[in-house]
Amino acid sequence: MIALRRIPQADAEDPVYAAIATAEEAQRAHLAALDGLDEDDDAQMQRANAAADAETVAFERLTQVMPITLAGLQALVERYAVEAEETERWSAGGSYLRHIARVQACESERPFWPSERQFLEAHQDVVRLIPDRVGGPL
Numbered sequence: 001m002i003a004l005r006r007i008p009q010a011d012a013e014d015p016v017y018a019a020i021a022t023a024e025e026a027q028r029a030h031l032a033a034l035d036g037l038d039e040d041d042d043a044q045m046q047r048a049n050a051a052a053d054a055e056t057v058a059f060e061r062l063t064q065v066m067p068i069t070l071a072g073l074q075a076l077v078e079r080y081a082v083e084a085e086e087t088e089r090w091s092a093g094g095s096y097l098r099h100i101a102r103v104q105a106c107e108s109e110r111p112f113w114p115s116e117r118q119f120l121e122a123h124q125d126v127v128r129l130i131p132d133r134v135g136g137p138l
Contacts, residue, residue, distance in 0.1 A: 014072030019058075019065040020079050026051075026058035059083075070104065077101040 033051035038044050067073040077097050085094035 014067055014069045014075075016062075016065050016067040016072040016076050019062040020075060023055075023058040023062045023079070026055040030055040074101050074104050077104065 030048075030051040033044075033048040037048055062076075062079070065076075067076050077100050081094045081097035081101065083094075084091060084097060088094070
């Protein structure tokens, strides 16, 4: 059995928090620019496009920031889970990332071993079958 290696928490504030805040603020500004947008109004379209570009830049910068604490890493995984859930509604990527965040949050001093109490989703019923290439069940 392999024990989870603990990532030490640094004394300095993790730079990932500022990058997450910047990306979230840029997203809010972009959504605000789209609210009530008149696509025939050139000034409104320029503001909306500039806000979209700023959101893209802020998110790309976020993807370049390296967390320096376990809490920062968990925050980054959570942010990516939210992003996946918002942009890829039919994908399971967000739930996979949330699962990783739960694993990272395991603070047991004992060797890591998934138990029923830690991962209740392991005992869920199948909701639907995944279709094969031709469209039928596997």
